[in-house]
Amino acid sequence: MKLYRILFILFSFCFTSLNSQILEPVKWNFHSEQIEENKYELVFIADIDPNWAIYSKTVDEGGPIATTFYFTESSNYKLIGEVVEDSINMVTQNDLVFDMVVSKFYNQAIFRQKVEIINYDNPVSGGFEFMTCDDTQCLAPEIIDFKFNLSNKVLESDVKETISINQNNLEKNNLILYGFLPTDIKKSKVNCSNSSANTTTVSSPTKTLFNIFGLGFIGGLLALLTPCVFPMIPLTVSFFTKKNDNTNGYSNAILYGVFIVLVYLILSIPFHLLDSVNPDILNDISTNVYLNIFFFIIFLLFAFSFFGYYELSLPSSWVDKSAKRESAGGIIGIFFMALTLAIVSFSCTGPILGSLLAGSISNDSAAWELTAGMGGFGLALGLPFAVFAMFPNMLESLPKSGGWLNTIKVSLGFIELALALKFLSNADLVAHWGIIKIEVFLILWFIIFLLMAIYLFGKIQFPNEIKPKNISFTRAVFALLSLGFALYLASGLIYNKQTQSYRALSLLSGLAPPLGYSYLAPKECPNNLNCFKDLKSGIEYAKKSNKPILLDFTGYACVNCRKMEEHVWPLKQVDSAIRENYVLISLYVDDKKILPDNEQLLVARTNGKGVRKLINYGHKWAYFQAQYFKTNSQPYYILYDPNSNEILNNPVGYTPDEEEYLAFLNCGLEAFKNN
Structure with a gap:
């Protein structure tokens, strides 16, 4: 039953944080009471909605988050003892969650x-820090x-944030930073002669999620064709067909597939929690210099693992613990069979999942995109x-395991390297x-895919590989495709006199650096346009030249931004x-x-x-x-x-x-002229 509790708490975190209704079942109030000269008692009171509860200071390991206090170290005061919790309203009992x-x-x-x-x-x-739950969900x-x-016995505290600053100061800061306030912005009432332009909005997130789901599905199919996963298909099928009668075999097989999907969906839940804390936190993560260097190193490790120089795997103790639970039988046993598959196949699925993770967190709606991708993969x-x-009769149509599985794995290694x-x-x-x-990026990618083509033609061997006597038709086709892609990359170094930059490669939009x-x-x-990267100077120039502004919210690591700049602009x-008609102001959110200090x-x-x-x-x-x-999505274009x-x-x-x-x-130009 403990498994269900863990799943319950993870899903409740995820979906309550994403619910449009903001739940705040606990409201805090603070005050101080003088007890002696220079001595005070600080009192923290939590008023809790019916059916909700917060946890004590002391909770055993593996349980909920205990209510934990910390005080800033200072020579200006001294703590007397520890935080004491009143026993009134405290209940000690078995927690169902x-x-x-x-x-x-x-x-x-x-x-x-x-x-x-x-x-x-x-x-x-x-x-x-505290945590609150009711009987159906935890926040x-x-x-x-x-x-x-x-000094005057007055509490200076905001329950949600303690930096002492009033609304006037916040408005003053906005004026210093941007020159105007959010309330100063107005929406034009001018209707364009082309009504379709008035209804243009940001592209549908649903369509994006379906695309990510499709990419995740393709990634799952690639993982299926690796040496860690493919040979397990007949073994697993044999387990269900021999151990169960037809009815139970069918239902258990379906349940096994559902649990495989569930295992990968669970992996995306922590990212929903991060996204709910701060809407731009995943953007901060995806553009963090150190994290990108970390991903670079991890992908290098993945690549050389696929090349066969070493094997990456999760700790064997994880496999052992999960495998032991399989013997529990029933639903629990089947779940742990799925979990064991995910763990033992990590050396092949991990790099693909890493690509999915790294690609998702750099986009808007990152957490949901990751969930969609993980769902497709699972x-x-x-x-x-x-x-x-x-x-089970369909097994006879499957190709036999062999060297072709390792060829796929090594080919994926080249992609991980890129x-x-x-x-x-x-x-x-x-x-x-x-x-x-x-230039450096395109040359390095050209070398990688050229080497991939040479490998597929059988001219390079990696550890534990035998030189193929003959190159199969399928392998030759992929070798030619890899060679063609390498030549395509080389064409990106052709100088375009019209745009005064290199030739834009549509397949690399958002992957390669800006031209x-x-x-x-x-x-x-972009596109050799005149632009400003500072808001105030751009607005000042626009006023002098009497032109409207194209406000471009973009990012250095934004894929769709590069596509717009290199293929639409x-x-x-x-x-x-x-x-000719606009003053371009490009603001990079990453x-x-x-x-400056000021x-x-x-x-x-x-x-x-x-x-x-x-x-x-x-x-x-x-x-x-x-x-x-x-x-907070990019690219985002505002005509102003x-x-x-x-x-x-x-x-x-x-x-x-x-x-x-x-x-x-x-x-926008028509509306500006009418103004």
């Missing part, structure tokens, strides 16, 4: 801490900061096991190192419309360059709960987009009147259709 005895509070919980004040000029500050653990100013992996177990360079390129772009520019990020043909702006009519200011969180400090330019522009325009602070028409996101994007630009 965690299947263990725990102490928790219903209705109200009170915690007290005694302090001795040495210097009244500084506050007593710190924070605490993700929450951290709350506090600050007591005891379905592709689980479906054949279930189908062949239901219809993807490793993508992450190193991301780090280079965001950190402004200026090393992996477009302007070059040693030989550097360009500050260079089109003759689009280029003319932007170049720019890690540190802000711009590292506090701003209100976009969810309305407390404040945050802006550290780098990416924070500045991501906050600007989220707070002022209520969205700098004189009236009006949004001229409906903003758009990724819009690959030339006519649709041109209609959007013309609509």
Whole structure:
């Protein structure tokens, strides 16, 4: 039963955090009471909604998150003893969710801490973490900061954020950063003659999820054709067909396939928790320099593992523990059979899952995209096991295991090697190192896929491989495709005189660095356009030139941004419309360059709960987009009147259709002229 409890708590975290209704069953109040000269008791009171509870300070390992307090170290005060919890409303009993005895509070919980004040000029500050559950769901653990100013015995604290700053200061900071407030923005009432342009909006997230699901499904099929997975199909089918009668065999086989999908879906749940804490946290993760370097190293390890130089696997103790649970029989046994498959096949599935993870977290709706991808991957992996177990006669049509499985594995190694360079390129772009520019990237990818072609032609062997006597027709076809792709990459180094940059390769949009990020043909702006990367200077220039603004929220690691810049903006009519009629302001939401000290200011969180400090330019522009325009996806294009602070028409996101994007630009220009 403990398995069901764990699954319950994970899913409840995920779906309550993504529910449109924000649940806040616990409300905290703080106050201080003087007990002696220079000694005070700090009181923390949690008022809890009916049927909800928070947990005690003391919880055994493996249970819920205990309520934990911490205080900022300071020579200005001294703690007297530890935090004490009142026993009123405390209930100690078996918790149905965690299947263990725990102490928790219903209705109200009170915690007290005694302090001795040495210097009244500084506050007593710190924070605490707590978790709350009812009988059907648990909310993700929450951290709350506090600050007591005891010089006048007045509590200076916001329950959700403790930095002392009022609304006027926040508005002043917005003016310093951007020159105007969110309330200054107006929507134009002008209707365009082309009504379709008025209704252009960001591309459907549902369509994107289906695409990611499809990619995950393809990844699962590739994993199925690796030496770690393919030979397990007849073994698993034999288990279901011999051990069970037909009826149970069918139902258990279907259940086995469902559990394989479930195992991979569970892996995506932590990313929903991260996404619910801060809407741009996954963007911060995906563009983090150190994380991209980490991915680069991991993908190198995956690549050489696929080449056969060593074997990557999860700890054998995990396999042993999971395999032992298989003997439990019934539903539990089948679940652990699925879990064992996922663990023992990790050396082949891990690199593919890593690609799926790394690709998803760099996009908007990253957590849901990862879930869709994991679902597709699990379905592709689980479906054949279930189908062949239901219809074992179909096994005869499967090809026999052999060297072709290792050929697929090694080929995937070359692809992992190419993807490793993508992450190193991301780090280079965001950190402004200026090393992996477009020429270096294309040359290295050309070498990788050329070597892949040579390998498939049988001219290179890796460890534990035997040189093939004959090259099969299928292998020769893939060798030619790899060689063709290498030549395609080489064509990316052809200089385009019209755009004064290299030839744009549509298949590499978002994978390769921007064309302007070059040693030989550097360009500050896409398509050799004139652009500003600072909001205030761009607005000032637009006012002087009496032109509307094309506000471009973009990112160095944004795939669809590169597609727009390299395949839509260079089109003759689009280029003319932007170049002649608009002032382009490109704001990179993943720019890690540190802000000047006078711009590292506090701003209100976009969810309305407390404040945050802006550290780098990416924070500045991501906050600007989220707070002022209520969205955090990229690319995102806004046509803006700098004189009236009006949004001229409906903003758009990724819009690959030339006519649709041109209609959007013309609509905004028409609205600007009518203004």
